[in-house]
Amino acid sequence: MPGPMEETIAGVGSVLLGKEHQIKLALTCLLSRGHLLIEDLPGMGKTTMSHALARVLNLSYNRIQFTSDLLPADVLGVSIYDKDSGEFNFHPGPIFSQLVLADEINRTTPKSQSALLEAMEERQVTIEGQTRPLPIPFFVIATQNPNTHAGTFPLPESQLDRFLMRIELGYPDAVAERILLKGEDRRVVLERLEPTMNTRQLQAFQDEAEQVKVSEALLDYIQRLVQHTRAAPEFAYGLSPRGALALLRCARSWAFIENRHHVVPEDVQAVLPSVVEHRLREAADFSGHGGSALAQRLLTKVDVIG
Amino acid sequence: MTGFQIPRNSLAWMLLAQSAVIAPHLTRLPYWTIALCVVCVLWRVMVYQGRWSYPGRWIKVLLVFFGIVGLALGYGTFLGLDPWVGLLIMMFVLKLLEMHHKRDGYVVILLGYFVALTQFLYDQGIPSTLYMFLCVTMITAALIGLNQTRSHTRPAQTFKKAFVLLMQSVPLMVVLFVLFPRISPLWTVPLQTEMAITGVTDTMTPGNIALLVQSDKLAFRATFADEVLPLSRLYWRGLVLSRFDGTSWTQELQALYGRLYRPGQRTTSWQDNMELLGEKVTYSIILEPTGQNWLFSLTMPEGSLKEGIGLVRDFRFYSLREIRSKLHYELTSHLNYRIDRDLSDFWRYRYTLLPKDSNPRSKRLANTIRENSLNQADYIRNILRRYNLDEFVYTLKPTVLGDDSVDEFLLDSKRGFCEHYAGSFVFLMRAVGIPARVVVGYQGGEYNRIGNYVEVRQYDAHAWAEIWQQGQGWIRVDPTSAVAPSRIESGLESAVEDENTFLANLPLSWMKYRQILWLTEIRLQISAISYYWDSWVVGYTPSVQMSLLTRYFGDLDRKRLGMLMLTTFFGLLGIVAMFILGKRSHKLLQPIDREYLRFCQLLAKQGLPRSVGEGPIHYAQRIGQQRPDLASAMQVVTDAYVRMNYAEDQPEKTDSLRSAIRAFRFRTLSISS
Numbered sequence: 001m002p003g004p005m006e007e008t009i010a011g012v013g014s015v016l017l018g019k020e021h022q023i024k025l026a027l028t029c030l031l032s033r034g035h036l037l038i039e040d041l042p043g044m045g046k047t048t049m050s051h052a053l054a055r056v057l058n059l060s061y062n063r064i065q066f067t068s069d070l071l072p073a074d075v076l077g078v079s080i081y082d083k084d085s086g087e088f089n090f091h092p093g094p095i096f097s098q099l100v101l102a103d104e105i106n107r108t109t110p111k112s113q114s115a116l117l118e119a120m121e122e123r124q125v126t127i128e129g130q131t132r133p134l135p136i137p138f139f140v141i142a143t144q145n146p147n148t149h150a151g152t153f154p155l156p157e158s159q160l161d162r163f164l165m166r167i168e169l170g171y172p173d174a175v176a177e178r179i180l181l182k183g184e185d186r187r188v189v190l191e192r193l194e195p196t197m198n199t200r201q202l203q204a205f206q207d208e209a210e211q212v213k214v215s216e217a218l219l220d221y222i223q224r225l226v227q228h229t230r231a232a233p234e235f236a237y238g239l240s241p242r243g244a245l246a247l248l249r250c251a252r253s254w255a256f257i258e259n260r261h262h263v264v265p266e267d268v269q270a271v272l273p274s275v276v277e278h279r280l281r282e283a284a285d286f287s288g289h290g291g292s293a294l295a296q297r298l299l300t301k302v303d304v305i306g
Numbered sequence: 307m308t309g310f311q312i313p314r315n316s317l318a319w320m321l322l323a324q325s326a327v328i329a330p331h332l333t334r335l336p337y338w339t340i341a342l343c344v345v346c347v348l349w350r351v352m353v354y355q356g357r358w359s360y361p362g363r364w365i366k367v368l369l370v371f372f373g374i375v376g377l378a379l380g381y382g383t384f385l386g387l388d389p390w391v392g393l394l395i396m397m398f399v400l401k402l403l404e405m406h407h408k409r410d411g412y413v414v415i416l417l418g419y420f421v422a423l424t425q426f427l428y429d430q431g432i433p434s435t436l437y438m439f440l441c442v443t444m445i446t447a448a449l450i451g452l453n454q455t456r457s458h459t460r461p462a463q464t465f466k467k468a469f470v471l472l473m474q475s476v477p478l479m480v481v482l483f484v485l486f487p488r489i490s491p492l493w494t495v496p497l498q499t500e501m502a503i504t505g506v507t508d509t510m511t512p513g514n515i516a517l518l519v520q521s522d523k524l525a526f527r528a529t530f531a532d533e534v535l536p537l538s539r540l541y542w543r544g545l546v547l548s549r550f551d552g553t554s555w556t557q558e559l560q561a562l563y564g565r566l567y568r569p570g571q572r573t574t575s576w577q578d579n580m581e582l583l584g585e586k587v588t589y590s591i592i593l594e595p596t597g598q599n600w601l602f603s604l605t606m607p608e609g610s611l612k613e614g615i616g617l618v619r620d621f622r623f624y625s626l627r628e629i630r631s632k633l634h635y636e637l638t639s640h641l642n643y644r645i646d647r648d649l650s651d652f653w654r655y656r657y658t659l660l661p662k663d664s665n666p667r668s669k670r671l672a673n674t675i676r677e678n679s680l681n682q683a684d685y686i687r688n689i690l691r692r693y694n695l696d697e698f699v700y701t702l703k704p705t706v707l708g709d710d711s712v713d714e715f716l717l718d719s720k721r722g723f724c725e726h727y728a729g730s731f732v733f734l735m736r737a738v739g740i741p742a743r744v745v746v747g748y749q750g751g752e753y754n755r756i757g758n759y760v761e762v763r764q765y766d767a768h769a770w771a772e773i774w775q776q777g778q779g780w781i782r783v784d785p786t787s788a789v790a791p792s793r794i795e796s797g798l799e800s801a802v803e804d805e806n807t808f809l810a811n812l813p814l815s816w817m818k819y820r821q822i823l824w825l826t827e828i829r830l831q832i833s834a835i836s837y838y839w840d841s842w843v844v845g846y847t848p849s850v851q852m853s854l855l856t857r858y859f860g861d862l863d864r865k866r867l868g869m870l871m872l873t874t875f876f877g878l879l880g881i882v883a884m885f886i887l888g889k890r891s892h893k894l895l896q897p898i899d900r901e902y903l904r905f906c907q908l909l910a911k912q913g914l915p916r917s918v919g920e921g922p923i924h925y926a927q928r929i930g931q932q933r934p935d936l937a938s939a940m941q942v943v944t945d946a947y948v949r950m951n952y953a954e955d956q957p958e959k960t961d962s963l964r965s966a967i968r969a970f971r972f973r974t975l976s977i978s979s
Contacts, residue, residue: 217896217951262953265921283455300919305899 018176034164316451
């Protein structure tokens with residue numbers, strides 16, 4: 001059974017070196033039918049990773065570079081009058097694709113942001129009164145620069161919540177960086193990547209991941225975690241039920257990738273930071289960057305057994 | 307200036323608590339200090355809002371300087387309690403303008419507790435105590451607020467937390483109150499618990515008791531050890547007046563000077579004149595502050611009171627120091643007695659002395675009646691019959707009398723209150739050479755069956771007479787009983803029922819509505835509560851503490867008392883701690899979790915504890931790295947646990963886990979041995 005999942009990870013890993021954990025998290029997000037937000041500095045391999053994922057999973061891929069003058073129509077598509085037929089013809093935008101990379105989403109105006117976010121939530125687009133379904137599977141990877149950079153429109157909390165996970169890639173370690181520096185161009189490697197599964201298989205895996213066994217003891221653990229965020233004073237507000245569901249879904253997918261038929265606390269702990277960090281805020285911090293410390297505290301303060 | 311900004315919650319509660327704590331002192335403070343308070347509070351609020359800045363150093367120095375000068379001028383002195391409390395309050399308020407650091411906030415809060423404490427120097431009643439509890443809660447809320455972050459914006463929450471905190475500390479407070487070794491203070495400040503002092507005075511002029519009985523204020527409460535005597539027998543002696551100047555009766559100072567008698571100190575012989583026969587009654591009294599020196603007792607009292615209080619020549623208790631706070635004392639009175647069977651010539655002269663030219667008509671009247679009487683006893687009977695049969699009226703509105711008050715009363719107006727009857731009776735006795743004196747005190751009272759005590763109020767004030775008979779000594783004669791027997795049997799209210807003058811100028815007094823039953827019930831309840839408060843909280847003196855604790859714990863010295871307190875204190879804390887710890891283990895652990903946790907403890911003993919939040923698989927991996935020898939056995943246990951707990955839903959059967967743990971235990975044992 002191990003085949004496709006490990007191949008996928010290895011495939012992406014051959015392009016994005018030394019980032020196995022992040023690749024697994026991205027895959028977890030995809031298996032959970034959620035959307036992914038990658039937050040990091042430019043040049044850390046955000047685009048490379050999404051492109052590689054699209055290739056190995058055999059998904060149609062589009063990239064939208066978000067700029068400050070981007071309009072919703074540039075994302076969704078537009079109807080153009082055809083002089084010959086005398087009709088309006090719909091020209092689908094880049095969003096009509098199975099894997100969409102929304103690059104630097106916080107560079108554009110809230111209006112264009114919300115066009116994308118609505119499409120993510122509804123998995124369909126309504127233009128000029130006509131509803132058009134988006135392809136299946138539909139997976140958005142949005143990247144954003146840390147909010148503190150100039151000229152950005154930070155996503156509000158309610159819209160961050162639309163992303164199932166938020167991850168950071170971080171710098172590669174010395175070994176990986178050496179290989180990167182010595183080796184060939186990553187773009188060439190990318191071109192060589194072979195798909196590891198087709199769309200139908202991917203959907204089957206998604207269904208299977210939902211069937212992973214969750215025991216009462218594990219639900220207890222998740223509830224304790226959620227309860228802690230709601231009761232402890234250092235949290236400005238607690239996790240919502242949607243957040244709790246997200247945590248469970250991701251833990252299931254992670255267990256699936258780990259080739260297990262039941263979820264163990266370690267699965268929850270593996271996904272927890274990326275699932276909850278962007279949904280929490282430290283009580284003493286108004287800028288909203290305390291999330292990672294909070295997640296760590298959550299992990300060390302709430303016992304697995306109890 | 308550092309940028310310290312006090313949290314909003316803290317400032318709000320600080321200012322509120324400050325106003326609340328100062329409020330009871332308002333009547334005692336000069337007006338300008340109130341203005342100063344308002345200015346300081348407003349200034350501080352302005353500083354908080356960033357509109358004004360803190361005052362400069364010179365302004366502060368000037369404020370302090372003029373404040374102190376103002377206080378000195380306002381009170382005229384820096385002696386006594388009021389000016390110092392005023393100074394404390396002023397500093398408390400001024401410190402607001404100096405809160406640059408968090409530590410200054412602490413100082414203000416600490417001062418707040420202090421000012422709250424000073425209120426008890428003035429009043430220790432229940433309402434005042436409850437109010438101070440509220441104040442302390444507010445100050446504590448300010449203290450909590452000072453340590454909260456700025457995101458706590460709901461003052462009510464902070465107050466609630468403070469309240470819960472204080473309520474939790476009540477048991478410890480009770481332990482400390484009951485058990486903390488009480489030591490008498492090294493020095494005493496004259497406490498001003500009562501500002502306007504009422505009660506019987508040492509001068510009896512016709513009309514002044516009638517004025518006193520207009521008040522329904524409490525005089526004292528008396529608890530009897532056994533049966534309560536009938537009210538008509540309760541003659542509470544307070545003062546003996548034997549000097550008469552024609553209008554007023556005053557004390558015989560000869561009877562007081564240096565004559566405090568304490569049991570066991572048998573230097574004088576006059577107390578041998580007391581013959582005690584049979585029936586006696588034991589009772590304790592909580593006397594309200596009177597500002598006077600005399601204590602009240604039934605005849606003939608016996609007992610040992612504290613230093614400075616003793617028996618004087620006319621057989622009543624007298625305190626060298628004025629009674630300025632509630633006084634609790636216990637006495638035994640002998641109801642049958644014979645005192646001063648013989649009277650020396652000196653005293654006989656003293657007790658028959660009358661001013662030469664005063665009240666000539668009464669003297670003549672006395673002589674006439676004496677001539678028509680067979681003997682002294684007959685004479686006394688005739689006088690009393692005269693009060694009874696002649697047109698004498700017992701009234702709260704006596705006619706105003708002139709210089710020869712006895713003449714005018716006996717022969718003209720014939721309207722009088724108890725002091726008129728007692729005074730004129732003694733006059734008539736002395737006029738024919740019978741030694742006699744006036745006794746002032748209270749008569750009767752009201753029995754409170756809830757608290758089982760007799761409550762004596764100012765309107766129970768009374769005056770009667772004592773006459774001396776050869777061979778019998780001093781005998782109580784109450785001429786009022788001849789004119790208005792109902793006064794003695796059922797109290798003043800029924801005696802003056804017809805003229806409707808009972809508490810005429812106190813229309814809202816509780817006492818006027820005694821016929822409304824439920825109201826009386828409430829009044830008795832309130833009175834009983836305040837009685838218990840007085841006797842057990844305010845009256846919990848070192849000696850009361852010792853006798854109470856000795857009753858339950860046997861002989862106690864300071865050291866053992868301290869030990870007792872500490873054990874109880876930490877015992878209580880221990881119970882609380884156990885409750886908190888118990889709460890955690892109370893949570894129902896699944897049997898499998900219990901097994902696994904026990905296994906973890908086993909490892910912890912080997913120096914390999916599982917940290918909080920560490921999952922079983924990670925734990926096994928870590929142990930495997932640290933102790934490769936345990937790795938495989940550990941893996942078996944972990945696999946069993948994970949399988950049962952997370953892969954199955956029915957973890958009731960713990961057998962396989964148990965056997966795995968057993969195997970592990972065996973392995974570790976064999977390794978270590």
